[in-house]
Every structure is written in C-alpha cells, then in structure tokens.
Amino acid sequence: MIQCWRLDHVGQTIVFSSRQQRLPEVVYCGDLLPDNDDLHALADSLNRPLTPGTLDQIVPLSLLPEEGRGFPGQPGLRLNDDAGRPALTQFTLTETEELESGIVFKCTDARSGLVLSLSLKFQTESRVLEVSSVLANNGDRDWLVSWLSVPVLPVGEEFTDIIEYAGRWTQEFNRQTVPISRGVHLRENRRGRSGHDHFPAMIFAETGAAYTKGHSCAVHFGFSGTHEMLLEELPDGRRQAQAGYGEMQRLCRGDSVTSGIAYWAFSSRGLNGLACDFQQHVRRHIVTYPQGAGARPVHYNCWEAVYFDHRVDELKDLASRAAALGAERFVLDDGWFGANGQGRDDDTTSLGDWFVDPRKYPDGLHPLVDHVEALGMRFGLWVEPEMVNLESALARKHPEWLIMPADAKQVAGRSQYVLNLTNPEVGEYLFERIDWLLSTHAIDYLKWDMNRDLTLAVDGEGFPLLIRQARALNALLERIRSNHPRVEIESCASGGGRIDYGTLRHTHRVWLSDSNDAHERWRMQNEAFVFLPPEIVGSHVGPRHCHTSGRRLSMPFRALVAMTGHMGFEMDLRELNAEETDKLTRYTQLYKDNRDWMHKGAQLRLDCAAPESLAQMIVSDRRDRFFLFAGTLDVPRNETTAPVRLSGLDPHARYRVRLLNADEINRSATRRYENPLSGPDGIVLSGTALMQSGIVPPFPFPDTIWLFEGQAEELT
Ligand code: DGJ
Numbered sequence: 001m002i003q004c005w006r007l008d009h010v011g012q013t014i015v016f017s018s019r020q021q022r023l024p025e026v027v028y029c030g031d032l033l034p035d036n037d038d039l040h041a042l043a044d045s046l047n048r049p050l051t052p053g054t055l056d057q058i059v060p061l062s063l064l065p066e067e068g069r070g071f072p073g074q075p076g077l078r079l080n081d082d083a084g085r086p087a088l089t090q091f092t093l094t095e096t097e098e099l100e101s102g103i104v105f106k107c108t109d110a111r112s113g114l115v116l117s118l119s120l121k122f123q124t125e126s127r128v129l130e131v132s133s134v135l136a137n138n139g140d141r142d143w144l145v146s147w148l149s150v151p152v153l154p155v156g157e158e159f160t161d162i163i164e165y166a167g168r169w170t171q172e173f174n175r176q177t178v179p180i181s182r183g184v185h186l187r188e189n190r191r192g193r194s195g196h197d198h199f200p201a202m203i204f205a206e207t208g209a210a211y212t213k214g215h216s217c218a219v220h221f222g223f224s225g226t227h228e229m230l231l232e233e234l235p236d237g238r239r240q241a242q243a244g245y246g247e248m249q250r251l252c253r254g255d256s257v258t259s260g261i262a263y264w265a266f267s268s269r270g271l272n273g274l275a276c277d278f279q280q281h282v283r284r285h286i287v288t289y290p291q292g293a294g295a296r297p298v299h300y301n302c303w304e305a306v307y308f309d310h311r312v313d314e315l316k317d318l319a320s321r322a323a324a325l326g327a328e329r330f331v332l333d334d335g336w337f338g339a340n341g342q343g344r345d346d347d348t349t350s351l352g353d354w355f356v357d358p359r360k361y362p363d364g365l366h367p368l369v370d371h372v373e374a375l376g377m378r379f380g381l382w383v384e385p386e387m388v389n390l391e392s393a394l395a396r397k398h399p400e401w402l403i404m405p406a407d408a409k410q411v412a413g414r415s416q417y418v419l420n421l422t423n424p425e426v427g428e429y430l431f432e433r434i435d436w437l438l439s440t441h442a443i444d445y446l447k448w449d450m451n452r453d454l455t456l457a458v459d460g461e462g463f464p465l466l467i468r469q470a471r472a473l474n475a476l477l478e479r480i481r482s483n484h485p486r487v488e489i490e491s492c493a494s495g496g497g498r499i500d501y502g503t504l505r506h507t508h509r510v511w512l513s514d515s516n517d518a519h520e521r522w523r524m525q526n527e528a529f530v531f532l533p534p535e536i537v538g539s540h541v542g543p544r545h546c547h548t549s550g551r552r553l554s555m556p557f558r559a560l561v562a563m564t565g566h567m568g569f570e571m572d573l574r575e576l577n578a579e580e581t582d583k584l585t586r587y588t589q590l591y592k593d594n595r596d597w598m599h600k601g602a603q604l605r606l607d608c609a610a611p612e613s614l615a616q617m618i619v620s621d622r623r624d625r626f627f628l629f630a631g632t633l634d635v636p637r638n639e640t641t642a643p644v645r646l647s648g649l650d651p652h653a654r655y656r657v658r659l660l661n662a663d664e665i666n667r668s669a670t671r672r673y674e675n676p677l678s679g680p681d682g683i684v685l686s687g688t689a690l691m692q693s694g695i696v697p698p699f700p701f702p703d704t705i706w707l708f709e710g711q712a713e714e715l716t
Contacts, residue, residue: 001019002019002043003024003093004016005017005024005098005103006033006039007102007103008032010122010126011031011032011127012030012032012127012266013029013033014026014028014029015033015042015043016103017039017040018105019060021093022060022062022069022091022092023060023063023066023116024063024105025060025061025062026154027042027043028042029153029154030266059072062076063118063120064076064077065240068087068089068109069090072235073234074240074242076147076242077089078146078147079145079147080146081141082144087112087114089109090111091107092107092109092110094108102119102121103119103121104119104120105118113140114135114136115135116134116136117134118131119131120151123281125284126277126284127277127281128277129264129265130263131150131151131261131262131263132258132261133150133258134259135256135257136255137251137252137254140253143251145250147246150221150244150260153241153264154240155240156204158206159180159205160206162177162179162180162204162205162231163204163205164176164187164198165198165199165201165527166197167196167496168197169196169494169497169514170515170517171513171515172196172199172496172499172512172513173524173525173527173528174527175527180233180239181233183232184232185230185232186229187202187228188227189226191455192418192453193224193493193497194223194503196495196496196497199496199500200220200223200500201220201229202219202229203274203530204217204241205271209271210607211606211607211647212604213269213607214270215267216267216273217264217265218264218265218531219241219243219264220263221260222260222261222286222502222504223245223261224473224498224503225245225469227243227246228245229242230242230243243259245259245467248463248464260502261501261502263501265277265278265281270607272605272647272648275529275531275602276648279534282501282504282532282536283533286505287508288505289488290488293599295592295595296567296599298327298328298329298567298568298588298591298592299327299329299331299540299567299568300318300325300329300377300570301568301569302332304542304571305318305572306318307334308345310335310357310360311360312360312368316367319372319377320375321574322377325581325585327588328376328378329444331381331382332368332380333447334347334382336356336360336381337353337354338353339355341359342391343357343360348389348391349391349392351416352387354383354433354434354437365381369442373442378442379441379442379444380446380447380490381437381443383437383446383447384448384450385430385476386419386421386473387418387419387450387452388416388419389415390415390417395417401419401423401425401426401429402419403417403458404417404456405456405458406460408456410455410456411455414494418452418454420459420465421476422468427472427475427476430476431476434446438484438487445487445488445490446487446488446490447490447511448490448492448507449494450492450497457469474502474503474505474506477489477506477507478506488508488509489507490508490510491504491510492510492511493511494514495513496510496528498510499512504536508536509566510537511538512537512565515549516540516541516542516546516547516570516571517546517553518542518557518561519549519703521561523633525539525561525564526614526616529603529616533603534565534599534618535566535599536566537566538566539561539565540570540571541558541567541568541571541584542558542571554703555583556583556661557705560587560661562591563590564629567588567591567595590660597621598620602618604616604647604648606644608644610636610637610638610642611637612637613632615630615644616629617629619648623648623653625711626646626655627707628644628657628706628709629705630644630705632703632704633702634702636699636700641697641699642696643694643695645691646710647691649691650687650712651686651688652686653687653712654685654687655686655690656710657682657685657690657695658677658680658682659682659698659706659708661706664704665678665698666700669698669699669701670700673698675696677696682709683695684713
C-alpha cells in the first residue's frame, strides 16, 4: 500500500510517500508540479534496482531513518533505556494533519509507546521550509535521547559540494567548500553558542553553482546552545541531511522532547536564490521589531574609542561628535558597572555586578543619557548577563550560581565564568537588575554580549544543560522584552559567536564580528548575507588604523562597507580629519536617504571573474532601483578592469546608472576613464544589457568600492 501527499507553496512542491504505513519519505522537492501529476507514479518511478551483496530491501530514507527498520546509515533517532538498551523503533503512521501550507505526520511505535510528530511547514509568502520533530513518551519506561533529528530531507545526488562556514574570533564566516564524499560529514558545536567556528548551516551545491547560477539548497539549524549537522552519503549513493541538538535529553514517561527547528531553502537561481528566500524569511517570520521594522538608526558605539576608560565628559563629547556626523543611537559599551568599590576597569572583574559604577558615574548614567537624548539620539547599553567574574560581589555572594561541576576544575575564559540560568534564582536576579536599568533610564537598546564558551556544562546533578541553558536565556530575553516592549536587543558573542535564527527570534541585530576592519568585513558580510538580511547585520565604520588587524583603510571604503549592513561608527571620533569628517557625513546621509528601500530589498552577490573582486547589489523589492557595490580587495591581476554583470533586475526595464563616487578615482591607478557612467547623467540601459553585458568600473587600488546607483526610467 502506498500513500502520497503533496505540499505546494509559492512555486515549490514537496511530495511525500509512505509505504505500508511506515514513516513517510520525501520523493520530490523542487519547482511546482502540474496539478494533475500522478504522485504514485512519481514515487514508483524512483524505485531503485536491488543489487547483489546488499540487504533484500532498500530501506527507505524516511523523514526519520530508523535503526529498527534496518536503515544502514545514521539513524534520525537514538535513544536508550537506563540499562543502555536501544529503542529499536518501528513507527507506523497513525495520523496526517494537512495544514494550509504544511503537513504534520504523527507516528506511533507500538512496542515502546513512543509517539513521533514530524512537522514540515511554510510560513505565509515565504519559500523557506521549517522542519521540526517532537518525540513524546506514552510508554511505561523512561528514556535517554542522545539524538533526535529534525525531519530528514534527502540531498540530491547531483550536488557535488558542501559550502559551509568555519572561522574564529575576528574571522567569522570563512567560507569552505568540501566535496561530498562517501560517509558522514559532521559539523557540530557543543559549547553553548552557535560559535565563531561554525555558523550552523550547510549549503549543497552542484558543480559550477555560483551566486547567479546553478542549483543549490541549504539548511540552517536555528539554535544557539548546541548543534550537530551532518550530511551522509550511503554506499548506495543516497544522501541525507540531519540536524539537531546533539545533547542528551531525558524523556520521562508522559513527557516529550523536541529536535529544534531547521530551515531549508532551495534554489535553481544560484546562491542568490537562497539569499533572497532566507533574507525575506528572517524579515517576515524571525525578527520582530518593537514598532515594526522602521528605519534602522545609525549607531555610535564607544568601545574602540575608550574601551574601559569611561569619563563622562569625554563620552559626552564623543556623543556630540557622533550626532554631528549623523548618528542616531549612542551605545555605551563595557566598563560602566561595578559594586562595593570595585569596578570594571579591565576584563578581569565585575561581571555580574550590574550597578552603575559611582567612581566613573558619580551622578549615575543620567547625565550621559540626558546629554545623548538632548542631541536627539537614543541610548543603548552593553550588558553581559550570563557571565560572572570571580572578582565580583556576585561571585563572592553566590558561588553556587556558577556552572562549576563539583570536583572538576572549570576553565576560565576571558577571566570569566558562566552563571547557571536554569537556576530560577539566577534568572530572577538578572531580570531584576536589567529591569531596573531599563525602568529607571531612557534605554531602548541592549547590546547583549557573551564572551566565552560553555565548558563542563552540567547541572548540580552532573546532567548536561546546554539545551536548558539556551532555553532559559531565551525565556529571560522574552521576559525582558515583554516588560519593556520598546527595547531592541543585539546578539553579540565576542562578535559573531551567537548568530542563528533561534537567537534572532528574541533579538534584533547581530554583531557579526569584532573586526571593524572593512577589508575583512566586506568578505564576511557578503557570506553572511546568504542567511541574513542587511539591516540586522551591525557594521561599523572603524578606526583609520584598524585595532584588530593593523590595516589602514580609507574612509570611503570603510563607510561603504558599513552602508551595506546596519550602519554605525565605532572609533575615537577625535581622530577624524576634515576630509574624513566630510566623507563620513556624506555617506551616512546617503545611507539614511536610501535605507528604507535597501532594507526591504534583496542583497545579491555577483560572480566576478577577477579573484580580487567582490561585488554585491542591493535591489529594491520593486526592482525599480539598485545600488551596485563593486569592491576590490587586492591588487588587480589584469591591466584594466573587466565588466561587472548585474543581477536581479527587471530585464525589460531601462535603468539610468551612475557612478556615485567618481571623486574617488585615483589618477595613479586609472589614467583615463572615458565612460559616461562617471558623468552626471550616467547611462541608460536595459536590465538585460546590464545583466548580460555589464558595466566597467574604474581601475581600483586595493580596498576600494565603486558605488553605482541605478534607477528605472520605465518599468515593465
Ligand atoms: C566583545 C564585543 O564583541 C565587543 O564589541 C565589546 O563589546 C567587548 N566584548 C566588550 O567587552
């Protein structure tokens, strides 16, 4: 007996089939199928030949492959009783709930009494598929679940590569491409945050797939506490992708456990197709702003200006300078707090003591907040609530609040330790302190930092707690948000150590990296934009002489890189000379004049022939205007520049295109540039011509971005 279901949504179809009422499998996932396609025939057409030397049946790659059915690869579920005996489940499909744009399969294992729900859903107008599993225990035994995957999707055999992100502090989103090969490719993080080293996502791409062409699909696991993601190729060639927490969970009688949520996107239009779908999904269904999205205010963050050396007069001066440049929010970073005569003068003390340091702020934060407000800016504050220094009043009073397993030596990280948020007293203390700060000051923004990995992360009974710790954090964030609905929160973890859709459900911005080096940022941001829309990616104009890399970079380059994200400044503004001040003011105004459409549009990366080039476009949602940021990071190989081919335009519309920063043409690099693009009227060309023939920018020195503006004269 075979049953089939189809899920049609925004130009895509997914077909499921189940034989003999077993767990369903995905038999089709791609472009919308005609209404009358025969789903049974489709499923049958995929029956594979049985060959010698194998089991007498090809066990289906179901939505949760079961060891108990003889599946030869990685099972989607692993659980044992307290004697270590595995539950070799054989689920049968008992109920199917067909939703408007989703489907939930309910399955029962008669022997164990386990009930599995596999949910695959699209949200309104989004092409991103959200998948999650729930396992309930209706049996008479307790279990320990070591692995519960989200519903498993097959990965096509046409895909040859996994594109994924490695990295470290100040080097987030380092792209690596791994050829798909026989066996398991596993990426994981069990350190309490999604991690600098592995943004929890995998992209599967066919040979030759690029930003503007080719087939690919991608999966992101949206949780920060811990994750495991794997791609397995079986000896028969089939591939499966799994994702889940990868931490032991107790499943007591009458209880249930979940897998977390993974997000899939599919594209036949290159990686930009994935980017468009993920960016829109985050905007519509993940990040929720206090008063709707609104214009993302230009930030000034004082960290790289003063570090821990807070002096109210100096900070007021910086705020005044920032406002004059066009900043709209002042964020007071680390260093403002302390208790009992001890304050945060370096990174060895005071985390946990969330009281305003009277040595630095004798009249509290109010004089600074008032000054910032009088300048017409909003006020943001840095906190790192999950952490504690041993050198603090809090650690002295409550050493039992630390995650510190008995008889084991916890490793310090940046001289700090982690509080056990699953202890309600800890949550209560942190809520009370943050609630006080927000209730007594005009603060509408928290930069929520988290500067160390969780190691030896077990509770008082020695049981792993990463999942519960992350959930407790999310609950704390929600409590703060519901008591202070106007407050926005930035997720920072030594830069981009905690970026994932789970965290973004409770926050509004990510601090992508502690590197304010625009050269590094340009590369990182362009990778991150596959999964994140520009307006949530904090991007600051850093100091002329970059603190984390030593590079010296021009103001236009720094400002243009910042313009492509959520723009801000982070430097000692007293270092700016007149020319830099003028340029920064102009680029900031340009950002403000255009952010409304930029932050609704699609951020597309372009495929450039030259390895030193890295170009992106932001195209408005109506495709009536665009910015092209044509960047060069190294000394060009060729004697002159090649055309850059645009993307995402209306092929029939005619666009007037102009080079906006022709004043940056350096005559030592470009001797002559007789191109109407640099003139006041620019050039008018069709979308087709711009996408197929392209436009030629001036010859750059390294670390240059040419900014072109396009406006449609006629739309089709
Ligand atoms: C790490 C963050 O990423 C920085 O931006 C800054 O806030 C420091 N922590 C402060 O300690």
